[in-house]
Every structure is written in C-alpha cells, then in structure tokens.
Amino acid sequence: MRQKRAKAYRKLMALYSMSFGFRQPYQVLVDSEMCKAATELKIELAKQLNSVLQGDVKPMITQCCIHELYLLGKTQQPAVDLAKTFERRKCNHREPIPGEECLTSVVGETNKHRYVVATQSQPLRVKLRSIPAVPIVHVNRSVMVLEPPSDATIRSKEHTEEQALHPTGSEKQVLAGPSTSTEPPRKKKGPKGPNPLSVKKKKVDSTPKPPAKDKGKGKEKPTVGVRDAAVGEKRKRDEIDDREKVASSEQQVGDAQQDEPKRKKKRRRKAVDSTAVAAESTSIPS
Numbered sequence: 001m002r003q004k005r006a007k008a009y010r011k012l013m014a015l016y017s018m019s020f021g022f023r024q025p026y027q028v029l030v031d032s033e034m035c036k037a038a039t040e041l042k043i044e045l046a047k048q049l050n051s052v053l054q055g056d057v058k059p060m061i062t063q064c065c066i067h068e069l070y071l072l073g074k075t076q077q078p079a080v081d082l083a084k085t086f087e088r089r090k091c092n093h094r095e096p097i098p099g100e101e102c103l104t105s106v107v108g109e110t111n112k113h114r115y116v117v118a119t120q121s122q123p124l125r126v127k128l129r130s131i132p133a134v135p136i137v138h139v140n141r142s143v144m145v146l147e148p149p150s151d152a153t154i155r156s157k158e159h160t161e162e163q164a165l166h167p168t169g170s171e172k173q174v175l176a177g178p179s180t181s182t183e184p185p186r187k188k189k190g191p192k193g194p195n196p197l198s199v200k201k202k203k204v205d206s207t208p209k210p211p212a213k214d215k216g217k218g219k220e221k222p223t224v225g226v227r228d229a230a231v232g233e234k235r236k237r238d239e240i241d242d243r244e245k246v247a248s249s250e251q252q253v254g255d256a257q258q259d260e261p262k263r264k265k266k267r268r269r270k271a272v273d274s275t276a277v278a279a280e281s282t283s284i285p286s
C-alpha cells in the first residue's frame with residue numbers, strides 16, 4: 001500500500017475511533033460476495049483488512065451469509081472454507097434471509113456494535129452510507145479499499161464535536177461552582193481588616209454578653225440596693241439614736257424635716273430595686 005493511502009486510512013480510522021468509539025480488534029462483517037472475491041482474486045482477506053484498517057481485525061460472518069455460500073455448491077468450496085475460519089455472528093434469523101438484508105439488520109440504524117462492513121454489494125454499500133459511523137471496505141481490481149467517510153458519518157461527527165464544545169447541564173453546574181467560589185475571595189479582599197473585626201464584635205455583643213450583662217446588672221443593682229438599704233438602716237438607727245438623745249431638745253422638728261427627704265429616697269431606691277428585680281425576672285426566662 002502506498003504511503004499516502006496508508007496515512008489517509010490511519011487518519012480515517014482515527015476518526016472512527018475518536019468520534020464513534022471504534023476499538024481494536026475491529027469487528028469486520030464479511031459478506032458472501034467478499035469471500036468469493038477474496039478466493040477468486042487470491043487475496044489474503046484477513047491480512048488485507050489488517051493493513052487497510054491499520055490495526056488488528058476480527059473477521060466475522062453471519063449465519064445467513066455463510067448459508068448463501070453453502071447454496072452456491074461445491075464450486076465455491078474455497079469461499080466456504082475461508083468463511084469457516086471467521087467468527088460466526090449470530091443474527092437470529094430462523095429462516096436464512098439474503099445476505100444484504102441480514103447485514104442491514106445486524107448493523108441496525110446506529111451500528112451500535114461498531115462493525116466494519118466488507119461487502120462487494122453496491123446496493124448494500126449505498127444503504128450503509130446513510131448510517132453514521134459504518135466503515136465500508138470493498139475490493140476493486142484485487143485492491144482492497146476503505147471508503148471515505150459518508151456524509152452521514154461526517155454530519156454525525158460534526159454534531160458530536162459541536163456538542164463537545166458546549167458544556168452539558170452537569171458540566172455547567174460544575175463550571176458555575178468554581179465561578180461562585182472565586183467571588184468569595186474577592187469579598188474577603190474588599191472588607192480588608194477592620195470590617196470583619198467589627199462584625200465579629202457585634203456578634204460577640206449580640207450573643208454571649210446580653211445574659212452576662214443582665215446577670216451583672218441584676219446582681220449589681222441588688223447589692224447596691226442592699227448597701228443603700230444597709231446605709232439607710234444605719235442612718236435610721238443613727239436617727240433613732242439621735243432622736244432618743246435629742247428627744248428633749250427642740251431640734252426634733254429640724255430632724256423630722258431632714259428625715260422626710262431621706263424616707264423618700266429610701267422609697268425611690270426600693271422602687272428602683274423592684275424594677276430591677278422585675279427586669280431580672282423577665283430576663284431570666286429568655
């Protein structure tokens with residue numbers, strides 16, 4: 001094979017591999033006419049397939065195609081012998097049908113099993129060209145030829161490539177994730193030092209301090225009140241003592257006048273204490 005043609009075939013098989021998932025060994029469906037041509041032209045079919053497809057091959061023949069060769073009689077015995085060396089492809093046609101129809105059904109509408117078809121049937125080749133990703137091989141004047149990709153194959157390839165360029169739904173989500181994650185660092189940069197600290201302070205004030213403050217206030221106020229009350233009591237005692245001491249004196253009136261404001265003060269303090277207690281009682285449940 002010429003270097004140029006080998007390069008073209010290698011490129012074409014790379015297309016089938018990359019775009020449609022063809023893998024070695026390539027499964028090659030060989031029809032009865034191809035077997036006949038190979039024996040008549042003395043072509044080493046497997047070897048030629050190897051070089052044309054630029055890789056390992058697994059020639060296969062369907063039950064219907066080998067049945068066609070049996071029907072041809074002993075004149076085509078070499079073709080039958082050749083076909084028997086191939087792997088048998090079960091097509092599950094109970095009554096043998098024409099080879100072209102059998103291969104069409106085996107390839108199906110999408111060639112999901114990724115077969116290469118080696119056929120000498122012109123109508124079958126035309127039919128297979130309408131199915132994307134079906135490499136077609138035929139023999140022309142004892143030279144095995146791999147057909148250039150069909151229009152259906154090229155369209156399908158371009159479609160898959162176009163799809164590959166655009167992210168899928170799940171990929172979009174993945175792409176959206178990193179983009180949102182890149183934004184938070186910017187936010188971190190923006191506020192700089194002081195703002196986060198101020199936010200932290202606020203948080204500290206709002207959550208742990210209020211109960212502490214209430215408790216402190218509650219405790220402090222009563223103690224202050226108690227102190228005041230104690231002072232008041234002392235003053236009371238002092239006053240009482242003073243009264244007893246100065247009972248006979250005329251200063252009684254002046255003391256009494258002094259007492260009144262003090263008593264008012266006491267009442268006020270008591271009222272403050274009670275409000276403080278009330279505040280405490282309300283604050284504790286929360």
Ligand SMILES: [Zn+2]
Binds near residue numbers: 063064065091092096
């Ligand atoms: Zn069949």
